[in-house]
Amino acid sequence: MRVFLNPGHHPGIDPGAVNRGYGVTEADIARDIGNLTAGYLTAAGCEVKTVQSNNLAGEDAAYTNVCLSANSWPADVFISLHCNAAAPAAQGSEVLVYDKWSPADTLAGCILRQITGSLGTVDRGVKARLGLIVLNSTHMPAVLVEMGFITNDKDCRMLIDQQDELARAIARGITDYITERGE
Numbered sequence: 001m002r003v004f005l006n007p008g009h010h011p012g013i014d015p016g017a018v019n020r021g022y023g024v025t026e027a028d029i030a031r032d033i034g035n036l037t038a039g040y041l042t043a044a045g046c047e048v049k050t051v052q053s054n055n056l057a058g059e060d061a062a063y064t065n066v067c068l069s070a071n072s073w074p075a076d077v078f079i080s081l082h083c084n085a086a087a088p089a090a091q092g093s094e095v096l097v098y099d100k101w102s103p104a105d106t107l108a109g110c111i112l113r114q115i116t117g118s119l120g121t122v123d124r125g126v127k128a129r130l131g132l133i134v135l136n137s138t139h140m141p142a143v144l145v146e147m148g149f150i151t152n153d154k155d156c157r158m159l160i161d162q163q164d165e166l167a168r169a170i171a172r173g174i175t176d177y178i179t180e181r182g183e
């Protein structure tokens with residue numbers, strides 16, 4: 001099973017959402033959790049490729065093209081890692097897919113169950129999003145994990161202090177999906 005990990009945004013170039021109080025950026029958190037997740041997936045026997053890049057599908061030729069890398073490898077599943085941002089009260093985890101009732105929807109449910117079960121975050125569900133490049137320009141089941149809200153104090157502490165638990169949960173969700181699919 002080939003797992004493509006795409007930590008969102010690009011440290012030093014596109015920080016993504018930020019929490020100035022805690023001095024953290026979405027790009028750095030996604031990078032760190034992505035690296036930990038890659039380690040657990042490799043230990044579980046998966047082939048893993050990780051690309052964090054300002055070039056999702058051809059916008060910035062200076063960096064690796066994320067969707068092209070995943071499609072040409074080709075990956076069996078594609079996982080993008082992000083932190084949500086909104087008003088301070090909003091909290092919880094959600095997973096975005098191109099369409100419901102699809103293999104991506106099943107993969108998303110496996111990952112979300114593991115995250116909310118292990119970290120105790122609010123379950124905001126699996127949601128369909130047609131307009132996201134990493135979901136509509138990839139050719140394999142693709143999900144975008146909004147691990148928690150960087151703008152919420154409780155979620156942000158979790159994103160900083162429980163990166164290892166989060167990575168284990170994401171990796172377990174992916175291996176649950178592999179088991180469910182019988183691959």
Ligand SMILES: [Zn+2]
Nearest residue numbers: 008016082083
């Ligand atoms: Zn993001």
